[in-house]
Amino acid sequence: MKKIALLTMIGALCLTGCSIVKEEDKTAPALELTKTRVQVGVNSQVDYQSYIQKAIDEVDGDLISAVQYNEIDTSKTGQYEVQYTVKDESGNESKQTLLVDVVKYFQNGIFSPLGVKADTVDNPEDVTVLVNKLHQIPEGWTPDDLEPVIDNANQKLRKEANEAYTKFYNAAKAKGIDIYSISGYRTNATQTLYWNNQVKVYGEEYASQYSAYPGRSEHQLGLAIDVSYTTQGDRLSEKVADSAIGKFIISDAYKYGFTLRYKKDKVAITNYGYEPWHIRYVGIDLATKLHDQNLTLEEYYKQ
Ligand SMILES: [Zn+2]
Structure with missing residues (x-):
């Protein structure tokens, strides 16, 4: 009888927001990019969000809007890294890197190999x-x-x-x-x-x-x-x-x-x-x- 009383008490406490029966979230969110390497034109705007395939946490759910990333300078050709990071509420973090080649495009989607x-x-x-x-x-x-x-x-x-x-x-x-x-x-x-x-x-x-x-x-x-x-x-x-x-x-x-x-x-x-x-x-x-x-x-x- 004592056991049942204790469980009932915990249950009642949890209705008011306690988290003692909630398992600790030790798993980092799943962060996936659509690609690992992309090419963009010189001076173009990079649509950073479009390369995020998913950012989902077991506990916190969809975290796409919480993904952080650095922006790159597209004024010069070359290869740059965009680091994507996302944290869940418990502080578990996931990272992914996107390599971005800033290239000089001509017609038909063809780019110059110079500087690539x-x-x-x-x-x-x-x-x-x-x-x-x-x-x-x-x-x-x-x-x-x-x-x-x-x-x-x-x-x-x-x-x-x-x-x-x-x-x-x-x-x-x-x-x-x-x-x-x-x-x-x-x-x-x-x-x-x-x-x-x-x-x-x-x-x-x-x-x-x-x-x-x-x-x-x-x-x-x-x-x-x-x-x-x-x-x-x-x-x-x-x-x-x-x-x-x-x-x-x-x-x-x-x-x-x-x-x-x-x-x-x-x-x-x-x-x-x-x-x-x-x-x-x-x-x-x-x-x-x-x-x-x-x-x-x-x-x-x-x-
Ligand atoms: Zn040939």
């Missing part, structure tokens, strides 16, 4: 590696199994990619398709020359669309090759898409492990202009997935 920090990949030898404006090859890394391609002794690919290319080339030839390898592996020095020359001759905007910043080119992996026709003229233009080889790339390249890397409807995602001639070896499994689901490598890796 790239993460260095740790698996450059992996045929499925993602290299782009935000992911670079380790300095000094070069492939060690390069071979000349079947139709052009001056152009090279890594052994596995080259074997696949030979099959692709022979299949095209068997169909009577005019095919010609223009540019395969490039050294960092060659890519530096290409990039500098494109900027000098055509300007930063054009170079940002069609040329990679040194260290961020798939050609340096020994896994990419520019393929067109032998006839002189516009070998590297959108016209390639309407040619026999351009159509064969679109319909069949994946069967040999190649993906058309810079597609017309994915410009803002790949951050390069449409290049119907640039194919990248990723292996048949991944190439098939990308083809069947109409995905870029960026979408596949959610980067």
Whole structure:
């Protein structure tokens, strides 16, 4: 009887706001961001709130409006950190960091790689590696199994990619398709020359669309090759898409492990202009997935 009386007393006290039977809140709120890294334009307003996926505490409930964050200066290109923090009523705190690249945008969502920090990949030898404006090859890394391609002794690919290319080339030839390898592996020095020359001759905007910043080119992996026709003229233009080889790339390249890397409807995602001639070896499994689901490598890796 004594026990019941005591419980009744505690119950009565708690109706008036006591918290002695309430368990202590030792769990920090769950704080999640929609992304870990984003790009915003120079001098743009950052919508900090929009990157908060959720801020929920077991006890206090939704804490989105209580999330605190620092603001960044977007007047200069570069990479900045936004720290998001949220505390529950018991003082448990959660933190998340958003990396913000402040970039110079041109049309179609394409930005200049100048002033943009790239993460260095740790698996450059992996045929499925993602290299782009935000992911670079380790300095000094070069492939060690390069071979000349079947139709052009001056152009090279890594052994596995080259074997696949030979099959692709022979299949095209068997169909009577005019095919010609223009540019395969490039050294960092060659890519530096290409990039500098494109900027000098055509300007930063054009170079940002069609040329990679040194260290961020798939050609340096020994896994990419520019393929067109032998006839002189516009070998590297959108016209390639309407040619026999351009159509064969679109319909069949994946069967040999190649993906058309810079597609017309994915410009803002790949951050390069449409290049119907640039194919990248990723292996048949991944190439098939990308083809069947109409995905870029960026979408596949959610980067
Ligand atoms: Zn290319």
